[in-house]
Amino acid sequence: MPRYEFTEGSSSKFWEITLEGTTLTKRWGRIGSDGQEKVEEFDSKAEAKKAYEAQIHEKERKGYTLAEGSDGDGEEATAESAVNPDLEAAILAKPDDVKGYLAYAAWLEGEGDPRAELIRIQHSALDAPAATATAARKKAEKFIEEHADELLGESLAEAVSDESLKLEWHLGFIREARVGQVDYDSVADIPELLGELLAHPSARFLSRLTIGMASFDGENEYDDTLEVLAKAKPAPPLRSLFIGDFEFPDETEISWTQVGDLKPLYKVYPQLQELRVRGGEVDFGKIDLPELRSFTVETGGLHLGAVKDIVKAKWPKLESLEIWFGQENYGAGGGVKDLKPLLDAEGVPALRKLGLRNAEFTDDLCAALPKSKILAQLQELDLSMGTMSDEGARTLAENAKAFGHLKSLDVTQNFLTKEGQKAVAKVAQAVASGNQRTPYDEESRYAAVGE
Template structure:
């Protein structure tokens, strides 16, 4: 979402804009009436990107910048909202004329959403009466039965619009939960008429003592989710809920087959594979893992994703399932199946030196505008490869190398060779266990 701020005094009239997209944000700034300058920053998680964006906004408002909205944007938003409301009213009328209770549900739900005070209570009562009469028609028998359980809302949290579920978060709430199982809730929801217009689906842990998503992915593979745009498999905190490498995800290509309009796929956990991965609309892919199997990386390298613009893969450590090697990326370096890819994140990796050397010579590099190799074990070898091939990277807007092991004595040389695109940030120091060896670890492992 774009937010614009302006500052005006006797000497200047400036603007500052920020757009947050996934794990990065883009800032545009300058004098009002000019195109200004643009910069992009990336972060390990969406939460971190949003938090840093809010800090920037707070800093600007303290300096006197005020948020503004263009009249064209406001008018467009108002017009779009009115058109959507009219479309749903027509849909409700047609369904009612055909004798389908969904028409009445849509009409009553929209009245309830618009009402206030006593009016809201009136429409809520009518919705309840309608559900009592036609609940199975609206929800399906399985979901209706699960929703009757007093512990249901601890497992499934739904957001509704026009009487349909548009956003859902499903997951085990605690270790000793005795209510409905998340797998059963997901399966029932995906078969329910109420999920016809589902747009955003978030899957927490299936259980705290059995962190395997195989049943959930099987349910997803059988579903028809025409309106789903966002899917997050693995929404949990690590290490508080569980260790990231203890979670088995499975084949994410299988999970998205029934969602032809999916735009964003985010995955957290281990055991991630991508068999015959093809999708016509996917734009963003983020895989956070303490150890990505070789099959997962090869699967992505060979994927056919014509609309993909942003990918972030955490490769992880070999002792936590990260069995990748540099040859797994051979197909990616020369791929023609991701023509719109502009951001490549190969992060949290033990082979960052080899990745830096290979990427420097890869045909893929020419189409990229930003690269993220943070959180890994890059040392002098990888840093020198970037210095020696600096001209191949000069078109990039951002090259992120934070949280590696790049020796301090190379920082100045790197900054001189690579310029303002370089984000080197804080670097780690190897562990010394007193056995004569130094140990280098990725930021996220177990």
């Protein structure tokens, strides 16, 4: 128990404090006496830690100093998870095979690691009747909470408690994670938190990662976060990555966010199947993600270089591509002519869903798509949030035969009148055309999202 003392004039006092989980234990009195003791309970480890630090700070402000030989860290040491590289390699080779996890559990049990029990509990929920599965999941949640120090360590457990880190566990390991500041009062260092997560044995098989707000203070920038992600050793087998999971404009404007350079991530995470990016100032470079099935970029101003990087990429397995172009006032560049490789179906043999959204050239797209090579292979087409006028709708209607095979067409949040909506209503098997916007005049149409 850390011991602080205050000696001045006739005063000779001590004060001790210990933090264990959600419990604060304090003892104080005159030096040489047993003193008094008080125990405080808190609702979460984060609240207890905050009170612990605040009370120490208050005593230090009053002149108390750490006694010689006293340990200033009130936290108990936590056990480190046992690791077996060979068994990990077997799981990484077949991540969906439960046999690898059960073999790991057998080894971990011999090491006295509680993760073994968690693997078995979660395994019991797989392919079980609903009632059995529900009971097992509740048991696993309780087990994780009770063994948070062993399974996560102090820092990550506190981050879970204050919700800057949200986790989903699978067979004893973290399968999905979301990191991000919670609100304007948050002090979580997101790059540091992400680094701790990626280095932890529990995240060895992390498959899905979502990054929320990096900072509510000033511009929301991801440069440092991406650097941590690119330098992870060993890198987790990410299949899904979402950078920029924030609400705009409530948390920040989309164009106030700087995503940064994604190029270093391609070699580190070649098995990515889903990549979603939200924000501005994004640098794709030469995209090399051969396993990708879904790619989405949401921005208020996609610069011409980024447009060209996307349409030049080779996507042998890509099934869904969604691009938000944005407004010229916020850096958007390019037009239909810059999309020629994509419209000619170059490098996208598996593409079935295409979103060309939030564009200021939607009417031009309506004219170009009927003659494009890509249209025949599509099942879903999304032209929403753009500047489509009734003229664009009529163009689609006049070429209805070219679009008739589409299972769905989305033209919502454009500038169609009732007449325009009626014209496009039967162009595809299902057409969404509601939530239209009204321009001040013919020259005032604009993409839905800019700032």
